[in-house]
Amino acid sequence: MASVGGKSFLDNLGKIYLMYTGGFIFFVIALAIAEQMGMSNKMIGYTYMFITIGLYAVIGISSRTAKISEYYVAGRSVPALFNGMATGSDWMSAASFIGMAGTIYGLGYDGLAYIMGWTGGYVLLAVFLGPYLRKFGQYTIPDFLGARYGGHAARWIGILAAITASFTYLIAQVTGVGIIMGRFLGLDFATGVFVGLGGILVCSMLGGMKAVTWTQVAQYIILIIAYLVPPVVMSQKVTGVPIPEIMYGQVLQKIDAKEKAINADPKEQQVMALWKEEAAKMDAKIKGLPATLDEGKKALDDKLAALPADAPAKDREAIQKSIKDYPQTPEAAKEKWTETKKKYEASSKPLKPYLQPFARLDMKNMLALTFCLMVGTAGLPHILMRYYTVPSVKEARISVGWSLFFIFLLYFTAPAYAAFARNEVLNNIIGLPIAQLPAWMANWGKVGLVTFKDINADGILQFYELTIGADAIVLAMPEIAGLPYVISGLVAAGGLAAALSTADGLLLTISNALSHDLYYKIVNPQASILRRLTISRTLLVIVALIAAYVATFKLTIIVELVAWAFSIAAASFFPALVMGIWDKRANKAGALAGMWAGFSICLFYMIGSRFYGVSWWGIKTISSGLFGIPLGFIVIYVVSRMTAPPSQELQEFVESVRIPKGASRAHAEH
Template identity: 40%
Template structure:
């Protein structure tokens, strides 16, 4: 069976499954639409949380990132898993006991202020939209690579599918589709990882394989270190970033994870406080299955790539003899070759082969003498520092290739490649749906029902929720087709806002009875403004890295924003009257699990 047919079969089959589930799990009330009726079993909820959480970035980009930065990638691995410890210990049980539908709902009711609620709504919507744009784009990219359709067609197909189950089923539909999507994506990630690990090290599990010894008698990591240094890269197992920068980045990612509205809302769907804690446990197990395999995939992929391109002698391979994957991905624009020394041999080392930010090639519609794609920004001189590396780098490698092309580089069977395509789509769709739901809920529940017109009926509110979901899907699709040129920074912004604004205000609301409206509003604003301002200045405002505050890069500044938030909120709260006796009693009550409200079964 041809690869195209297999891919259509896998993706088509998975879509049919999602639609089937959506029809089975239609939502009839706002409670079903917002929190799936509040009756999801923790293990299913854990899977749904994992699928919700693991986006196109986790599936496609994370292994690639680690592959190229080595040790410094630890910040992402720890940050994106350690946040669940904070969620399970500090937020989830108490928020569940409070018994609301959304994050702005908690903020608005706890601090008794519609200003606070609206700030939380703004944070929620900004975080979710910045995040969702990348997902739609991810779906489009997978479609164009594997099914040879236009990226825009891919985005539209993705929109249609999400539309179907998010608008029809609400949280209920999304939850059960996410369970299916988790199964697809975890198989799609781990199966190639097993193959790869077994092929290179003889160990089935990539978690062990990365430490294994190769035929040469050296361990995989030692081989990577040596290959990297020989080619002028920095050592794989040592970091380049300063300790303080990594520290702050990790804190920002952890607290940001704990403050993401689409993740928090998943903890509202379980029947009991106890189940909210257990959900955190299950979710992290399911996430860890993928995350602990990532460093293996990153390491093996890197070794494979270097050895395939540079050959066994580490001198390069003639372009004419390059395996077919190289040319396939060159055609897809993720690889490029610039024959700087004119010898017809492809050589890979440190440094940029093309004259642009991050060495990205600008392809033109021409082929060179060996049949390679030509670019308008190829570097012409072939000079290099012979003390550091054996030759000048001639290759551009996009980081995303590590997961997408790995199965081809390792010559795995066609069905594995088709599975990877279906998995990438599942990862993107599940996250997109969760985000869209949060956006629509924030609008229909927190804006319409709680702020603008409290008199609307449940039916009307449900209609607004569906309407808001439709609008949100259209906006997300627009960003998928016309992506802003700064996707990576935008995701850092989402985590920064969640870390500096949402997370501290929830913490204070639960753990500090005396926290009042004024303190909360001041804190959220300070966190939001300082973080957004800092990122804006360094991303768009022309600030350069020499001016970083204490050497902290914009991605880690959310931590500073969080500290400012805590200080300002506490100081302002001391200077203003305490919250009402009634509110203090409610806070005491949310600390006791019993009486979380009877769950609705469905």
């Protein structure tokens, strides 16, 4: 293993990873047998974590390198297919793996905006950026902005945008690692975060991009196996054919039929009416502010005081928790209660059909969201960076195809995942007596992912009495399908692989922006190779620690910030990169103005629509990039034409980027 990334390793890649895949499957089977022989769930969880993180660490450590080109771009020796797998796991985060199917479960057709948006972006990447960046052949994305637009100003904006977009995203991954560790190993959140952090750092610190690449390939294999097993079994169970992607068509029809039956059921209508009353009560409470705030607080205090001394500790803790969570100010109360009211109101209306387009998101917003996600995907620096690592322009083109293919395997299964889950809930859970609900509901109820309340007190579960968290769909599927715990552990290991691989790529992007672009290119261009690598490794550790520290606060805004990062990347990076290649006339003044304009208008709309009620054509905050992206292009075009054209040298640079000839020469680096 000492020669990971060496010549004999590269010549035998296929064989090595096939053996690895076989070995992993053998390991899962061995664990399954051990489970039958009485191995405990907790032991299974620990074995998975120990073995998989151990594997990543071995790959990471044996890829250590002291060469700049290996550290930053894996020696540009990654074949198209394997770069595709690495990009796949670099791209698919904890949110894709755990949250995507749940989002579709909740949003129905409208949730497909994420499926199309996060895949269609690769078409843009393939034709606008990937091959040209490979021809350019440097180390980072700010490198390209710096070279194309001359001087440090463009590089500075590049550094800033790369760090903002990647850092928020990184925190979300670290949080994901903490949650998975917590649920499956019973570690507390902070410990989980720091154990995961160790896993991230041993992969990237010694070998940089080279180590991250070969670890990501290994992580892709685990995550895709883990994702596909539960729906395949579920499909076999429900339809008799183990191909969920084809068979869920008939399941969709069952969902549709059952939804109609639910809306016609008098018991369900009774529940809806009850939620309507609850919503009205909440409304009165909001209108009665601030008096109702004190009343509520007093009621809770009285309840605590009235609790008999021998009451179970659990009851006492529950009341204390409600007091702690109780809103402090009338403003906070208004926000919290309005949200609750909206939730109640949603439960008081007939079920919207799962298959019906634009039932939850209007057409305008669905189109806007799909577009912003696509452009955001094509503008994310940690993904673009991966196309520096292939040997040639030719391979870069093919590699984008493989990237999307490997991502596609997961994304086209996600709607099937969602459909099987929804079918199970609608047709097998709803209508059951509360006392006979399956065990998985209680298991996931403990962590708050599944909750139910028998609001009409008839002892039977109605649709609107049940709330399922988005993350529960993927995490609980093995139990829903009646699979042994070894598969639940596999899914957790897959989620962990997804989170770790994305975190690795992001961490490297941030530390490279600081060590390569900021330190080497701007501060100290004379720095020795050893010094550059030392600084990069030190920064990696520092950035990782900061990310973990921020993650331990569990800020709820993080999920939202990730969506913002997409729009920021889309509005600031994408126009400048594309115009840099496609418009010879684009110059420094145009690019700077365009990047600032795209970035500012995007930020303005995000903050304005989220907090101050700004609304242009009713576009939601998540699609803020819709305004920034075209503005960026227009400003670059117009300002460039109002100012002096770029120098002859720069124009020739653009021409040279447009043709593959000469790319191999980029190999002559240390």
